[in-house]
């Protein structure tokens with residue numbers, strides 16, 4: 198039964214699974230020294246049209262934590278949105294792996310930082326008693342299902358670079374962001390000033406794994422050792438990397454993410470005619486955030502629907518995935534309509 202609690206409730210995309218099975222062909226060199234890992238890395242360099250350095254890790258928390266740690270000394274600070282996954286959902290992982298770099302939360306409408314809110318943190322203090330801001334991290338798509346446009350990223354990145362900060366992007370839903378905007382992946386990253394991208398694989402349909410993409414190769418110095426020490430170096434690396442090949446082939450990743458986005462649009466459109474339901478944020482990727490009366494939420498749960506309500510009073514989150522069936526969206530809407538009548 199399909200649910201809307203998280204896009205990672207979904208299974209493995211057929212393209213990823215086929216590539217995984219194809220990689221299960223006898224012996225191959227371990228620890229990333231295999232042909233699949235090489236081919237995927239080359240393919241990703243084509244996708245981004247950049248000579249980037251690429252590493253594969255098991256999950257998003259590890260990708261973000263290790264990438265941020267590689268940008269910071271322990272006395273540095275990382276500016277993030279107050280609702281950023283690194284701040285709210287990684288159990289102190291970035292601080293732990295950086296030996297203490299402090300996250301510095303900032304505000305911003307719809308889950309997005311702005312040059313103004315970033316500058317406010319950069320200029321808040323300059324004395325030796327406060328962590329020195331060193332990185333800005335942006336989430337794309339954001340935790341609230343909204344998107345940064347290339348010019349918005351560029352404005353923040355320019356400010357960051359002028360002030361000696363690096364730019365990290367948490368792209369757990371990068372595929373949804375690219376599919377929704379219909380532009381080149383490079384335009385949402387290095388061309389706009391992103392130095393390091395954590396490119397989410399799991400939520401777009403891989404069995405497991407994320408890619409850490411360094412557009413500035415100098416920042417990846419010793420990153421392999423950082424991964425190994427953190428328990429993030431897969432010995433049978435080909436099973437982390439090969440599924441990417443299947444997703445990148447023929448742009449399956451964009452088609453699948455585009456489908457998830459379309460299902461979110463379908464849900465949002467249906468919600469418009471349901472009394473008592475109102476969208477909390479613009480629906481721009483694969484997430485729909487809506488206020489629902491408590492009785493309606495309880496009613497949905499009693500009917501077996503699963504969804505998160507962690508974003509404040511009355512707010513419910515519905516995530517669509519690569520395999521979300523339109524009939525399930527319509528069934529959810531029908532139950533909502535009946536409960537709200």
Ligand SMILES: *Cc1c(COP(=O)(O)O)cnc(C)c1O
Pocket residue numbers: 256257258259282283336339340367369370399400
């Ligand atoms: C899911 C998610 C991650 C990764 O989470 P893991 O559970 O560690 O894989 C990172 N950032 C955002 C915004 C996410 O939604």
